[in-house]
Amino acid sequence: MVYLTRRERFCAAHKLWIEDWTEEKNLEIFGKCANPNWHGHNYELFVTVKGEVNTETGFVIDLRNLRDLIREKVIKKLDHKNVNLDTDFMQRKMSTTENIAIGIWEQLGDEIKILGAELHCVKVQETENNSAAYYGK
Amino acid sequence: MVYLTRRERFCAAHKLWIEDWTEEKNLEIFGKCANPNWHGHNYELFVTVKGEVNTETGFVIDLRNLRDLIREKVIKKLDHKNVNLDTDFMQRKMSTTENIAIGIWEQLGDEIKILGAELHCVKVQETENNSAAYYGK
Amino acid sequence: MVYLTRRERFCAAHKLWIEDWTEEKNLEIFGKCANPNWHGHNYELFVTVKGEVNTETGFVIDLRNLRDLIREKVIKKLDHKNVNLDTDFMQRKMSTTENIAIGIWEQLGDEIKILGAELHCVKVQETENNSAAYYGK
Amino acid sequence: MVYLTRRERFCAAHKLWIEDWTEEKNLEIFGKCANPNWHGHNYELFVTVKGEVNTETGFVIDLRNLRDLIREKVIKKLDHKNVNLDTDFMQRKMSTTENIAIGIWEQLGDEIKILGAELHCVKVQETENNSAAYYGK
Amino acid sequence: MVYLTRRERFCAAHKLWIEDWTEEKNLEIFGKCANPNWHGHNYELFVTVKGEVNTETGFVIDLRNLRDLIREKVIKKLDHKNVNLDTDFMQRKMSTTENIAIGIWEQLGDEIKILGAELHCVKVQETENNSAAYYGK
Amino acid sequence: MVYLTRRERFCAAHKLWIEDWTEEKNLEIFGKCANPNWHGHNYELFVTVKGEVNTETGFVIDLRNLRDLIREKVIKKLDHKNVNLDTDFMQRKMSTTENIAIGIWEQLGDEIKILGAELHCVKVQETENNSAAYYGK
Numbered sequence: 001m002v003y004l005t006r007r008e009r010f011c012a013a014h015k016l017w018i019e020d021w022t023e024e025k026n027l028e029i030f031g032k033c034a035n036p037n038w039h040g041h042n043y044e045l046f047v048t049v050k051g052e053v054n055t056e057t058g059f060v061i062d063l064r065n066l067r068d069l070i071r072e073k074v075i076k077k078l079d080h081k082n083v084n085l086d087t088d089f090m091q092r093k094m095s096t097t098e099n100i101a102i103g104i105w106e107q108l109g110d111e112i113k114i115l116g117a118e119l120h121c122v123k124v125q126e127t128e129n130n131s132a133a134y135y136g137k
Numbered sequence: 138m139v140y141l142t143r144r145e146r147f148c149a150a151h152k153l154w155i156e157d158w159t160e161e162k163n164l165e166i167f168g169k170c171a172n173p174n175w176h177g178h179n180y181e182l183f184v185t186v187k188g189e190v191n192t193e194t195g196f197v198i199d200l201r202n203l204r205d206l207i208r209e210k211v212i213k214k215l216d217h218k219n220v221n222l223d224t225d226f227m228q229r230k231m232s233t234t235e236n237i238a239i240g241i242w243e244q245l246g247d248e249i250k251i252l253g254a255e256l257h258c259v260k261v262q263e264t265e266n267n268s269a270a271y272y273g274k
Numbered sequence: 275m276v277y278l279t280r281r282e283r284f285c286a287a288h289k290l291w292i293e294d295w296t297e298e299k300n301l302e303i304f305g306k307c308a309n310p311n312w313h314g315h316n317y318e319l320f321v322t323v324k325g326e327v328n329t330e331t332g333f334v335i336d337l338r339n340l341r342d343l344i345r346e347k348v349i350k351k352l353d354h355k356n357v358n359l360d361t362d363f364m365q366r367k368m369s370t371t372e373n374i375a376i377g378i379w380e381q382l383g384d385e386i387k388i389l390g391a392e393l394h395c396v397k398v399q400e401t402e403n404n405s406a407a408y409y410g411k
Numbered sequence: 412m413v414y415l416t417r418r419e420r421f422c423a424a425h426k427l428w429i430e431d432w433t434e435e436k437n438l439e440i441f442g443k444c445a446n447p448n449w450h451g452h453n454y455e456l457f458v459t460v461k462g463e464v465n466t467e468t469g470f471v472i473d474l475r476n477l478r479d480l481i482r483e484k485v486i487k488k489l490d491h492k493n494v495n496l497d498t499d500f501m502q503r504k505m506s507t508t509e510n511i512a513i514g515i516w517e518q519l520g521d522e523i524k525i526l527g528a529e530l531h532c533v534k535v536q537e538t539e540n541n542s543a544a545y546y547g548k
Numbered sequence: 549m550v551y552l553t554r555r556e557r558f559c560a561a562h563k564l565w566i567e568d569w570t571e572e573k574n575l576e577i578f579g580k581c582a583n584p585n586w587h588g589h590n591y592e593l594f595v596t597v598k599g600e601v602n603t604e605t606g607f608v609i610d611l612r613n614l615r616d617l618i619r620e621k622v623i624k625k626l627d628h629k630n631v632n633l634d635t636d637f638m639q640r641k642m643s644t645t646e647n648i649a650i651g652i653w654e655q656l657g658d659e660i661k662i663l664g665a666e667l668h669c670v671k672v673q674e675t676e677n678n679s680a681a682y683y684g685k
Numbered sequence: 686m687v688y689l690t691r692r693e694r695f696c697a698a699h700k701l702w703i704e705d706w707t708e709e710k711n712l713e714i715f716g717k718c719a720n721p722n723w724h725g726h727n728y729e730l731f732v733t734v735k736g737e738v739n740t741e742t743g744f745v746i747d748l749r750n751l752r753d754l755i756r757e758k759v760i761k762k763l764d765h766k767n768v769n770l771d772t773d774f775m776q777r778k779m780s781t782t783e784n785i786a787i788g789i790w791e792q793l794g795d796e797i798k799i800l801g802a803e804l805h806c807v808k809v810q811e812t813e814n815n816s817a818a819y820y821g822k
Contacts, residue, residue: 040177058505094332195779314725368469451588
C-alpha cells in the first residue's frame, strides 16, 4: 500500500456569515472573517489516495488522471470563484476550511474508486498558518 | 547603505472589472479574474527600505516601527477586505497587482522618511507565480 | 471528525548539554549542538487538534481561541527566550526537539479539551531538515 | 513514542519506460515522463523514524547517525545519478515515485533497527505537486 | 515603471561535459555534475518584465500572454527534456545555469517587446541553494 | 555579465544589547531581542557574485569553490555559535541583521576577487519576515 499526494491550488473569495444573525453578531463571532464585502485566499489542496502499486507500470494511479479529476470536480468550481455564492457543493454550508475539506471529499471519494484507488485524506491549507484535514467518516 | 525588507501578509477579495464594459467584454479581457462574485488571494507584501546603519544601535530603522507603520497604513485597509470596495487608496483604480504595489508605495513613502529611512521597493506577490514590484517614479 | 492545524513560530536559544559530563564528552556526544555559548533556531510549531464540526458555525474550534491559547501557554515562554534557562516547562530536561514537543503537549492537552476539541499532534520543526512529532502517550 | 523526520535531497535523471513496449505506447501511457533522452527532478526525501526518548540524552536517535545512514545507503546512490541506470536498488523496476519510496524503505528498514529506532515512513516528493509515501507492508 | 515577475517550472535532465575532454578530466572539473548517465533538476524560472501601467486596464502586460509566451518559447523545449540533447537553443553550449539563463533571455527578449514591455531579468533556480540571473548585455 | 547566488544557512544565538545601557533601557529600545539569556535564529545567507561566463566551462565561477569559501570564511564562524561572543568578525558590533550582512561582506569581498568574480550582494534573512541586504560601499 502506497500513499500518493497531489497538490492543486485555487484562489477564491468567501466570508463566514450566518444569515439569521445580525451583522454585529457575525462580526463578534467570526471577527474579520465576516467582512460583509468578502475577503479571499490562495487555497492549497492536498489530495491523498492509497492503493497497491501496479507491478507493470509502477503506478498506484496515473497522477495525470488524478490531476484531471481534481480539476474537473473541484478546482473548476472553486478557482477564481466565490465559495459561498458560486460553488454548488458548498451551498447552504458555512465556508469554513473544515467544511471545504469535507465538501471536496464528497466530490472525489467515489470517483477515485473508479480510478482504482481509495481516497485517504483531503487537506485544505487556507493560509500558511491554518489548515484542515478530513479522512472521511 | 543597507537595504531592509519586511514581509507582511493580507488576505483580500477583488476582481478585475471595468464598469463601462459589458460582462462579456470584461470576461474576454480579464478572464477568470473578472468573476462577477469576486475571488481572492493571500497576498504577500515585501517593503524594502534603505539607509545608513546607526553606529550605536546597528539599526537602519527599528523594524518594529516599520512593521507597525505597514500594519497601520496598509494591512489594516487590505486584510480581510475587498480591495475594490473597502480600501480607500484603491478607489477608482483597477485592483491589479501593479496598482496595488503603486498604491501601497503612496501610503508609505513619506511616512518612512519620518522614520529616518528611504522607501526603496514595494513588491506584491499575488500567487506563487505572479508578483509586481514598484521602485517609485 | 476533522483535524485542524495551527502553525506558530518562536525564535529561541538553546544547547544540548549534560551538566554531569565534561565539556569534552558533551562536545563528543552532542557535537556542535553543545556549543557552550549557545546557538539558536527559528522553530516552527504545528499544533493539530481534532473534533466534530459544529453544524451552525462550521468550526471544530475557533482558530482564534486556539491561536491565543498557544501563544499564552507556549509561545510567550519560548519566543526570544533561552529554552534551557528561561522556559519553565523545560527545566531539568534536555532541550532536544523531541522533549520540546512533549513539553508543549503537556502545556496544551488539557486546555484544548476545555475548548471542546482534542489535541492530536504537536510537531516541532527545528530546521528545514529536522522535526519531531508527538501524539501523546 | 516520538516521531523524528529527517529531510535529505537528491537530484537525479529518470524516465518511465517499459522496454517491451514501443516508443509510441510508452509515450501514450507515460506521456512526457517517457521522453527517450530522460528528464530529471530535485527529489526531496523525508524519512520518519519512531521510538522512545532516551531519558539521559533526550534523543530518540542521534540525528547525525540517521543523516549519515541515509546519505550512505540512499543519497550516494541517487544524487546526481540516473535512477534507471545507476541506482542498484532500482534495477528492473519502474522508477516511479511509488517504487523509489519502496526501494528506499528496503535500504533503510533494518539499518534503523540497529540504531535503536523503527522506520515509520519514507516519503518522496518528486515535484511541489506530487509525492508518494510508504509505511511498510 | 512597474516590474512584473512570472514564475514557471521545468523538470529536465542534463550534464556538464566537454566532449574534447576525457571522462577523468570531466569528473575532476565538474564533479558529480559530470555523471555520464545524466542527472536532473526541478528548475524554477523567474521572468521579470518592466513597463508603464496601462491606465485603463491597470496592466503592464497581460500575464496570461506572458505565461503563454514563456510556455511556447521556453518551457515546451525544456520541460521533461534533456537540456543537452533535446533543447534547440542549448545546442553546442554547456548546460550550466548561467547559460540556460542567457539562452532563455535570447528566446524571450524580442517577443516581449511585441507584447509592449521590456525584458528585465531571467533568473533560473537550479536547486534551493543555487541560481543564476541575467539582465542582458 | 551573469549574477550567481549561493544560499547557505547557519543557526546561531545572539542578543541586541548595549553594555553601557541599563537592562531597562536595553529592553525598552530592543524589546524581546534584548532577552538577557539570548535567543536565536535559523539564518539564511544569500551571496550573489557577478562576472563574465567562461566560454569553455559555461561557469562564472565554480559554485563548489564559492560554497567552500563561504563555509570556511563565514559559516564555520557563525553556525551553532553565539554571534556576540563567538564570531571574531562581529566583536564590538551590535549583532543586528544589518551588521551581520556587512560583516559577511568584509569576509568575502577580496576572496571572491581571487576566484575571478566580483561580490555583488550579501543578503541575510533572519526570519521569514525580516532580511537585510548589503551591496558594498
